[in-house]
Amino acid sequence: MTADAFDALYRRLASATAWAAGERGALIALTPRHVAAAAQEIRSGRTVTLAAPVETSTGPDSPEPARHTMVAWSEQADDQGLHFARDSFAMNVHGDTDSHLDALCHVIYHGTLHGGVDADRVTADGATALTVEALADGIAGRGVLLDIPRLRGVPWLEPGEHVSAEDLAAAERSQGTRVGEGDLLFVRVGHRRRRAEEGPWHTARARAGLHPDALEFLAERRVVLLGGDANNDTAPSAVDGVDFPVHVLAMHAMGVHLLDYLQFEDLAPLCAAEERWSFFCVVAPLRLPAATGSPVNPIAIL
Incomplete structure (x- = not known):
């Protein structure tokens, strides 16, 4: 896709989703009525995680893995009285292995955030607009x-x-389902299965993902959240001069939050066995003031 074609697509999508304004972006279309209707998707009551285990080992796709440090453990305790094992974690939220949510302040494009908010709202001390705190009540x-x-x-x-x-x-037609207004759309490319069977690789250089034109599908259906088992963006980029076109279109133009590096290897077989590909889903990011994203463990309830 040429830069001019991308700019035209950006303007078209921004116009089509002009309703997705404010701190929650497209999630304003996820009304209590939609949530109540979505609860009808629960039949067996079975819960399934859509998150991968946090990566703590260095690899080609995890040069900055999460750091897990034990603060207190059994060898520090004597045999008398009460003791607590304690630990701490530190994480690069937007890495290429760990499941995470991108807040709308994550993408700065041409000096602005989503909705034309000035990029100077993101500082060395954190962001003051469009942060993960806008999702404090969960999705x-x-x-x-x-x-x-x-x-x-x-x-x-x-x-x-x-x-x-x-x-x-x-895929909709093949699976006998349909994406509708207010839905949370999850797209499997098989990234996690390939990584498990072939081993990790430098995903920043090469990965499967959505073509920018796929965002027209989301705009047409009024999807409010997009999640993938990779970065959602293909690498190398399909657009001249824009490295993460799906991030730019989804978050900056449309106000659609992204979930990156999920895993669907537990969910997909269940959906296939039950011959239904929709479910109730709960996403609860951490309440991290001024943050551009959060580690996350989405739960599908069938």
């Missing part, structure tokens, strides 16, 4: 999983492959 709604490797008859998409708007529509 709950109807989740829909579209499994693109299943559609193509492969275990995973290879790094560099794109998911188009046509792919999303075809």
